[in-house]
Amino acid sequence: MKRTLTVIFSLLFFQALLLPSLDRAAHAEEISFPDELTKFKPYPHNPLFEGQGPGHWDVKIRERGWIMKEGDLYHLWFTGYDGTRAGLKKLGYAWSYDGIHWTRPPCNPVYQKHWVEDMMVIKHEGTYHMFAEGKHDIAHHLISNDAVNWKRIGPLDVRLSNGKPIPEGPYGTPVVWYENGQWYLFYERRDAGIWLARSPDMKVWTNLNQDQPVMQPGPGTYDQKMVAMNQLIKYKGTYYMVFHGTAAAQKPSLWTTNLAASKDLLHWVKYPGNPLTKPEANQSSGLLIPEGNEFRFYTMHGKVDLHLPQAAHAD
Template sequence: MKPDDCYKMNGPTVKFYIRFNTSRLLVLTIFLYGISSTLVAEEIRFPDELTKFRPYTSNPIFEAQGPGHWDVKIRERGWILKEEDFYHLWFTGYDGTRQGIKKLGYAWSCDGIHWTRSPCNPIYQQHWVEDMMVIKQGNTYHMFAEGKNDIAQHLTSTDAVNWTRVGALDVRMSDGKPIAAGPYGTPVVWYEKGTWYLFYERRDAGIWLATSPDMKVWTNINNDQPVMLPGPESYDQKMIAMNQLIKYQGTYYMVFHGTAAVQKPSLWTTNIAASQNMIDWVKYSGNPLTRPEVNQSSGLLIPDGNRFRFYTMHNQVDLNLPVVP
């Protein structure tokens, strides 16, 4: 049909032609959307090297010293950072009571398995420090951790041992107003292309994302909504918190822990999710990576040459070795 022929048709014919072509356009749109969705799904992969591990036979590889020491117990997320062939380990030690001040400890290793404690432990005890992570930028180590009452804070160091507290993180809503009063903890920080990204949880009810150009003021993105919520599967239906972010083969991977609503007391599992943009996350269909009955949380994927090791950090440090050669 030539363009001029449209003007030669009567009214009903014109309406039928428009209706017919609109239907064809709708079908084409749905078809293209289906292709797009399939391509997006294909982009999200969960390779075996990030999901398949076996427990190390001599676990735990690190634990509290026990009664009579400053670290009667250790708790929550510790952090392992590998620099070339040297491993750093930061951990929280305390007297075992809920009210006991949480102090920062440090150990090092040449193989990531056998650890030497710092003779200076606890290396920081001026303020409450727990649930920490460390990122190195230039010559400075930046620690982001929970302080008392689960308020996220920032500390810095040039030698990994002597730390200076910068202060509590200033997190704002997208309109610039401070977030509502209350806990905001388990901070995970990522730096990329001149922007700092902060993931944080509030009462383990969801994970939010904020950004900053300089780590001074953090502003929520995603319309102030969480980028991840508990569920819908049972393993993380009650509570979630993020442990780590890595980027592998062009995809972001989040290690997080969760607990099921039916479990009392709460037993935590460690899990993984993936994203192309740090906002839209797909949880691994094979979650959880750890069994609920062993109550292992605060997981970290640590590169070991061409492979990853999988550590869990809560109560004690356990190691899982890669199944993939």
């Protein structure tokens, strides 16, 4: 009898160890990476957009800008600065009817009271909400009624799962998602991982996943050193994360843009064909923008480049 119980307990222990890996395997089997999200070719007339150079407020542009298509109009928000590391990072705006040729209105920079870079924008109930890095990589929130004139709400209040503030330090590259009455915030800390928090009203954000990152660097070499999330989309029932990463061996760091997928926002599978861009191109901060039944793929950091679906014929 004692031997029988030993065998039973051994089987139960083995099953407990096996079930999580089986769950992960089953989750991975549900994930697909369609060609329309992964197969692109460079637009032959890149770059589409870059800093205007000496004598202008945007000598250079940097970090993640944001492109939003609204009807027939494309919005582009970007960070312009004087080219120095300490220079104030100011918010710029441009528009386009084709997503290729961009016009800077004379009202630029559209916001310069506070440091604004690495931004994203989501429109909810008629209001544009911008989430961006401020000085020292502290994420903050701005709002606008017209996409051009912005009011700062303040830094994001992010808490641990026990309600205490997260440890001091940078928390940047914010990506915000709204679904079923809840707001979700993805953020990175020193590019060492991507965390997820949730809020009912954008006032207090509470960590999920037991305060652990939902994505970490590696095991592939292309993102072995650092990762940061750029964008979240939902396509055919699956969430897709566009993120950038860099390899540990590269000095200076050269960034690639990559893709991962999830069914629940917590468990992520990285695309086996990563990276989507070549390390030597140093193209980060990628965005997938729907265009009819296909997607355009933009990358932006020091310049904005366009990548078209492989089947498309560029003029």
